[in-house]
Amino acid sequence: MHAALAPSSPLDAASLAPERPFSLPPLREELALLDGPAAYDGAPTWSLHDPVRNQFYRIDWPTFEVLARWHLGNPARIVEAIEAETTLSLSEEDVEVVIRFLAEHQLVRPLGEAGTARLVQQEKARHSTLWQWLLHHYLFFRIPLLRPDRWLVRQLPRVEMFYSRTFLYITLAALTLGLFQVARQWDHFAATLVDTFSWRGALGYGVALTLVKVLHEFGHAFTARRLGCRVPTMGVAFLVMWPVAYTDVNEAWRLTRRQDRLAVGAAGILTELAIAAWATLAWTLLPDGTLRGTVFMLATTTWVATLAINASPFMRFDGYFLLSDFLDFPNLHPRSFALARWDLRERLFALGEPIPECLPPARQRGLILFAYGVWLYRLTLFVGIALLVYHYFFKALGILLFAVEIGWFVILPIWREIGEWKRRWPQIKTSRGSRGKLWLLAVLAFIFVVPWNLQVSSQGLMRSARHYPLFAPGPATIAAMPVKPGQAVPAGQVLMKLDAVDAEYRQRLANARVSRLAWQAEVSGLDENLRARQPITVEELEAARAELAGANDELQRYTVTAPFPGVLADLSPDLRVGESVGRQQQLGVFIDPTAWVVETYLTDAEVERIAVGAGGRFLPETPGLPALALKVASIDRDATRALPDAMLAAGHGGEVLVRERNNQLIPERAVYRVVLAVEEAAPAQARVLRGSVVIYGRPKSLAGDFLRSGAALAIREAGW
Structure with a gap:
């Protein structure tokens, strides 16, 4: 864990005022200050290590200078010393930012009753009720199982060969040869992949995935230990109730070279790629049998798991930490999210608020676009997880978890952002740049909420009444x-x-x-x-x-x-x-040309909006024919069991979805026949015409459609 400090961060100084006006709370004695890598702009950084919780905090140059003069015991004296001894120019507010950071992360010793009360309050805030814990942790939680540090030290000589250039070159050669052979046997490879889509194949993929992930974590562990980092625990984590291995390599933040941290972060992915390379080559060389099927599952599982999951920077997997280390940008997600929220508010309301961080323009734009991409990815992912937990658990619990998932991860973040807009409402309504956008938002809300749509549209056939x-x-x-x-x-x-x-x-x-x-x-x-x-x-x-x-x-x-x-x-x-x-x-059709009707088929929601006597229009598909006035003559009370005319079926250019059974066209969903009388003379060439039907019924809104669809889905899935 790490945190970056910005001297311009806001602070409620009153809540952190020390008991004695000119005395700062003492730092915890066991804290260690380690050299860190240079920042992307060349400025030096340091890592503050909390050994009790094995957490690391990245601090910048101003924060380091404040901590180096902490013994002065007074913000004003610290500021004077920094200005006299360095080229930095700080204020007392900047020192108070550091005080708040240290207090929030319990890096200082409490002074007096106020300090003790603050610690008690923080501890209570960390401990939640059982249902709150389940709410936050049923998707992901960890169980430590091993303390592997000593064993890793003993085994390092045995795995040293995997870090040699010779092994790298041999693996690259195996990968090239394996991909070449797979390309030559592609039809057989694809057929084997299709054959594994079964329950037995799914079990095999599960075993292969478990083995690969264990080796993945050992790749992290051995690389970290090889570079001098302690590996305190390894265990199993549950991701949506699916067990995966994990390794605690937080001490990689001790490393001062960015290349070393990248090596630790990439070790798992490189381990999987090496397994995939050798398994792919083995599949091309082995004869058909159990062993060949095993290495096939190992190869395909590894390629997919590496590229689709571990390499993605949108979730906090290896790809995220690699990108964070590559950019030398700790806390990539929260910092980019803060920039994106600021950008969104400025684009909508032009409030002129200060930017959360001052960054080069190119990096700032890239981080904002990255945050928008993460939000879109997580929206898709969380909706998918919601559907997964709904189908994975029994019906009642599945519906509850689906609602929790959508509410907590989708609706709640949006609601919080709306709350921020509400807090800024006095500035928003007076901002000249936001007025036009507020009017546009009001128009969109009007379109979405107000029931303005009077039309019920469908497709129908006009024919003689007799x-x-x-x-x-x-x-x-x-x-x-x-x-x-x-x-x-x-x-x-x-x-x-x-x-x-x-x-x-x-x-x-x-x-x-x-x-x-x-x-x-x-x-x-x-x-x-x-x-x-x-x-x-x-x-x-x-x-x-x-x-x-x-x-x-x-x-x-x-x-x-x-x-x-x-x-x-x-x-x-x-x-x-x-x-x-x-x-x-x-041979032909004999008709009565003096009376015409239009037959159409509507869903139950559409039928509820119309009544006998309602007006409408018929617009023939044939070019050049005029629109005709209609009036609803009858509405069937029972759903149509079989569509009598194929011209309205989807397979014949119609709009009614049907399936054919026993030479009959059966509608896929319940539809009701509605007969409308033609109120004016039909064209002379009219016989049987297909066209669009518009019936003027009760108004509806888009919001009402969403609510009805959601309620219908909930009622249907709940079995009520």
Whole structure:
């Protein structure tokens, strides 16, 4: 742990006033002041070591000069001495900053009752209730298991070979050869990767990941001990209840060379990369079998874990500390966050507040952009973790942890920043640069909160209110087509005559049988044999007459007539006299051109916003056709089980998501059929038109949509 001090940091001097006006609290005797590396601007730095808690604090040149004259016992005398003996120019407020830092981190001995009370208060603040501890630590907590320092010292000679240039060159050669061989066997490599996507493969990856992470931590430990740093503990940490190894290498802050600290921070990643290189080469050389499968999991797990997790600077893993050491910028996250919050407030409100740290412009811009990237990454990560804990635990606890995760890591930081805006409200409302942005924010809030959207939009089909599809009852030949498409005809008018050879043949057979049985019944009195079977003959005659009636009815169906006054529409252009047609082949559609309706399908939330009699508009997809006024005629009370018209299905250019089952289109979510009457004359060329439907219903807001969706999701997932 480390902290950087800035002389311009704010201080509540009254809360830290010593008991005696001209006496500073004495420093703890066990503290050690160590030389540190030069800062990025060339200024010297030092590390203040607290051996009790094994924590290090980075201090700058002004702070060092204050501590070097601490024995003077008075801020004014310290300032006078610094100005007389150095080129620095400090104030008493700068000395009070150092006093506050030392007191907050318990680096001074308490004086009197006030000092003791302050320590007690700090200790109480550190200890939380059980539920607070669980809230803060269920995602990450550590359990120390080993004190490996002596063992590491004994084993150093055995691992010295891994730090040689020879091992480095051999590993680079193995990596090059392994990648070359994988490229030649890429199809087999990809197929093996797919084959491991199973429960057994997941178990193997878990074992491989555990082994790699243990070696990763030993890489940190051996490197730190090799450079003279003590390694007090090693153990296991739980990250979202997943165990991972950890090593305490805080003493790397003793190292004065930045290259040495980078070596300690990069040791884990380099260890994993070496394992990945040798495992990749081993996979290309070994025959198929258990050993080859093991090194495959070791190689793939190591590459992914190193590049996707450890190398990322967005979380406090190796990549973060490497970047912090490379930039020589301790406390990279909190300091960059402070800069980004200042930048956000200045861009929004132009308050003219002093910048938290004075840095070169390029570094300042880079840190601000880095902070925004970290926020975006953590927003995505915390939402993902929230979903993970929801699905990982049982339903009730999962919902609770999901709410805690989103509330604590997403909503609470935003709420705190809004609180800072509220505290600065007197300056914000008088700032000339913020007025336009406040108006823009008010407009956006108005759009988000006020229910201004009156429209319910969907997709629908316009067709005649009365339409009658014409089908061929069976195989036939067109004998006559007396009506032309679009011609108005009365009810009962013949639209089309079909010659059905099979139906006519069955009619003739039935007619002949009726004639034969009728003759037998008439002459049965003249013949003894016929008279004996007369009852049977009468029954057969009745059956034959029924068969003849059915044949006549069937043949009558081949004469297609108008069921109501209307026009013949959508006649196939291939139909002509003498053309053969098949069974159930559609010949055309007979419609009533005087009344039109539009059918659409809405979700339950959309149906709740409309009522019978509500107005609307229909906008045909066909270019050049006018929009038509609508009025809601009926709303189905039950959800549609199967979509009757494929033109509205997503696979046919429609908007209703469906899945096909048993030759039916089943909607993916509940939709309700709504029928709207067309209030004005339809275009002459209208038959069946697809288009957009707009219904004027009850208003809604965007905020209401979010709240309803969230409430519906919570109710559905909770099983209420």
